[in-house]
Amino acid sequence: xxxxxxxxxxxxxxxxxxxxxxxxxxxxxxxxxxxxxxxxxxxxxxxxxxxxxxxxxxxxxxxxxxxxxxxxxxxxxxxxxxxxxxxxxxxxxxxxxxxxxxxxxxxxxxxxxxxxxxxxxxxxxxxxxxxxxxxxxxxxxxxxxxxxxxxxxxxxxxxxxxxxxxxxxxxxxxxxxxxxxxxxxxxxxxxxxxxxxxxxxxxxxxxxxxxxxxxxxxxxxxxxxxxxxxxxxxxxxxxxxxxxxxxxxxxxxxxxxxxxxxxxxxxxxxxxxxxxxxxxxxxxxxxxxxxxxxxxxxxxxxxxxxxxxxxxxxxxxxxxxxxxxxxxxxxxxxxxxxxxxxxxxxxxxxxxxxxxxxxxxxxxxxxxxxxxxxxxxxxxxxxxxxxxxxxxxxxxxxxxxxxxxxxxxxxxxxxxxxxxxxxxxxxxxxxxxxxxxxxxxxxxxxxxxxxxxxxxxxxxxxx
Numbered sequence: 001x002x003x004x005x006x007x008x009x010x011x012x013x014x015x016x017x018x019x020x021x022x023x024x025x026x027x028x029x030x031x032x033x034x035x036x037x038x039x040x041x042x043x044x045x046x047x048x049x050x051x052x053x054x055x056x057x058x059x060x061x062x063x064x065x066x067x068x069x070x071x072x073x074x075x076x077x078x079x080x081x082x083x084x085x086x087x088x089x090x091x092x093x094x095x096x097x098x099x100x101x102x103x104x105x106x107x108x109x110x111x112x113x114x115x116x117x118x119x120x121x122x123x124x125x126x127x128x129x130x131x132x133x134x135x136x137x138x139x140x141x142x143x144x145x146x147x148x149x150x151x152x153x154x155x156x157x158x159x160x161x162x163x164x165x166x167x168x169x170x171x172x173x174x175x176x177x178x179x180x181x182x183x184x185x186x187x188x189x190x191x192x193x194x195x196x197x198x199x200x201x202x203x204x205x206x207x208x209x210x211x212x213x214x215x216x217x218x219x220x221x222x223x224x225x226x227x228x229x230x231x232x233x234x235x236x237x238x239x240x241x242x243x244x245x246x247x248x249x250x251x252x253x254x255x256x257x258x259x260x261x262x263x264x265x266x267x268x269x270x271x272x273x274x275x276x277x278x279x280x281x282x283x284x285x286x287x288x289x290x291x292x293x294x295x296x297x298x299x300x301x302x303x304x305x306x307x308x309x310x311x312x313x314x315x316x317x318x319x320x321x322x323x324x325x326x327x328x329x330x331x332x333x334x335x336x337x338x339x340x341x342x343x344x345x346x347x348x349x350x351x352x353x354x355x356x357x358x359x360x361x362x363x364x365x366x367x368x369x370x371x372x373x374x375x376x377x378x379x380x381x382x383x384x385x386x387x388x389x390x391x392x393x394x395x396x397x398x399x400x401x402x403x404x405x406x407x408x409x410x411x412x413x414x415x416x417x418x419x420x421x422x423x424x425x426x427x428x429x430x431x432x433x434x435x436x437x438x439x440x441x442x443x444x445x446x447x448x449x450x451x452x453x454x455x456x457x458x459x460x461x462x463x
Contacts, residue, residue, distance in 0.1 A: 010166060011087070011311040016323045024304025024328070026172030027163060031296040031303075033179035041203040042289050044186045046355040051282040053200050054355060056136035058285025059127045059270060063116065063141060065263040067149045068156060069256040070112060074105035075160030076306075077252020080390055081244060082230065083164045083307045087314030095230035096238040098161055101248060102154070103234040109153035117146045127267055128274040128281070139201035148208030151215040158218035164307040165229045170221045178214030182206050251389050254398030258385055261405035268413055269425060276422045283363035284425070286354045287371055294339035298332045298379040302386035309390040318452065321391075329383055336376040343372035363422075370426045377433035384440040388447070396443055403439055408432040 010019050045053045078101025085094035116123065124137045144152075155178065162171040189202030219233060226232040266288065273281040305328040312321040343350070351364035381404055388397035409432040416424030416431070 011308060016327050019308055020304060020324060020327050023168050023308060024301050026168040027304045028297050028300030030172035030175035031300040033176040035292050035296040036179055040183045040186050041207060043354055044190055045199055045203055048199050049357055051279055051357055051360055052132045053136050054282040054285055055278050056133040056200055057140055059129055059137050060140040060144060062127055062263050062266050063145050065259060067145060067152045069259040070108045071153045071156035072259050073252040073256035074101040075157040076255035076389055077248040079160045079164040080251055080306060080310050081247045083310045084314040084392060087311040091230055093241060093244060096240045097244050098231050099234040100238040100240055102157055103237055105153050105157040109150040113146050113149040128271045132278060136200040140204040143204030143208040148211050151211040155211055155214040155218055161231055163303060165231055167225060174214050174217045177217055178210040181213055182210035185209060247392060250394035251392055254394045254401060255389055257398060258401035261401050265405050265409045268410055272413060272417050272425050279359050280363055280422050283360050283367055286351055286364050287367045290350055290368060291371060294336055294375045295378060297335055298382055301328050301332045302383055306386055306390040309387060313391045325387055332379040332383055333376055336379045339375050340372050344369055367426045371429055374429035374433055377437050380437045381433050381440060384444060393447060396447055400440055404436045408436055
């Protein structure tokens with residue numbers, strides 16, 4: 001196998017803005033295309049002008065995000081450990097960690113898909129499906145999660161591994177390929193192949209097929225790069241050191257739970273919105289997807305930051321580590337503020353692009369104009385969690401997720417809904433994340449003091 005450190009220049013000596021851009025830009029592009037294809041389902045379903053179909057796809061989004069939690073468990077847990085092992089000059093253990101993480105992701109995904117099949121109806125009722133929406137929701141869930149869930153998990157897990165190994169262009173291209181294919185297949189299955197009334201099923205089939213193609217693409221990339229990196233498709237169950245296994249789950253479980261708790265919050269939002277009516281649920285469903293634009297760009301910046309921070313943390317180059325942290329934070333906050341201005345100005349136009357039903361547009365416009373104020377605070381919250389994951393501080397990452405969702409978001413949702421009704425639901429995110437940012441930086445200050453106290457003086461210079 002070729003030297004896996006041949007790409008170390010970017011981690012060790014390249015200018016911080018250039019290195020961050022090299023990692024983040026392909027990731028942002030892929031995140032945007034993934035966002036577009038997720039929004040494409042809603043957009044094409046919205047062409048039916050049937051708010052029940054739109055509401056059903058929004059309900060299933062929460063289950064789809066659970067598959068992403070599994071991908072996070074092994075992609076973030078295994079991927080961040082892999083790059084830290086490379087920074088510590090342990091390529092053999094890094095190879096074993098990468099292989100086992102992918103194998104465990106496949107097993108967990110298959111198990112989750114089977115459970116969704118067995119408990120489909122009670123699960124959808126729990127999420128807030130009504131008699132008007134449950135039939136459509138079953139169509140979508142069957143293809144997106146039950147049949148296509150394993151492909152979704154594996155494609156995202158392999159993408160994370162490639163990105164951490166400095167193959168961010170390949171990682172981004174694979175996700176982009178799946179997204180563009182989904183956009184092309186949506187109208188074909190929804191309005192040409194399947195009869196009227198099965199548009200939601202058509203969207204689900206298109207999403208499932210696009211994720212299968214992305215998974216096959218990543219499998220091909222794995223085979224191509226196996227001689228120049230520690231990545232390879234698993235041929236057997238690898239044995240890794242006990243401390244490595246603990247590290248995968250110490251970071252991966254909080255990463256998965258962080259997304260799961262985010263998903264749980266969306267479930268609560270859907271349940272509370274559904275109590276006000278299916279129209280309000282459809283409007284909030286559109287807003288939750290529309291707001292993913294700045295969020296996905298912010299997540300792309302954070303994902304690009306992770307391997308750079310992780311490598312320099314393991315190499316004990318703390319000034320360079322903190323420089324990447326600060327550069328990513330500045331880029332994310334600036335874009336978040338721009339998004340606030342744009343959403344405030346063009347909210348009605350954005351919502352009408354998804355559905356023309358007048359009442360849904362009225363609610364969606366008001367919801368988006370209010371909820372957009374949360375974007376800078378949401379980015380700072382995500383940014384801090386990703387930083388903790390990159391340095392292997394799973395406990396702090398988990399604590400931040402629990403504080404944000406269980407201690408702030410969900411209780412405030414119930415409180416503001418009781419006081420202000422549906423608009424209270426919409427304003428909750430800004431209130432909760434503003435408080436969460438203050439708490440996050442208090443925890444960050446303690447972690448940084450601890451890290452600096454253990455740092456070796458001679459390794460503190462930025463190359």
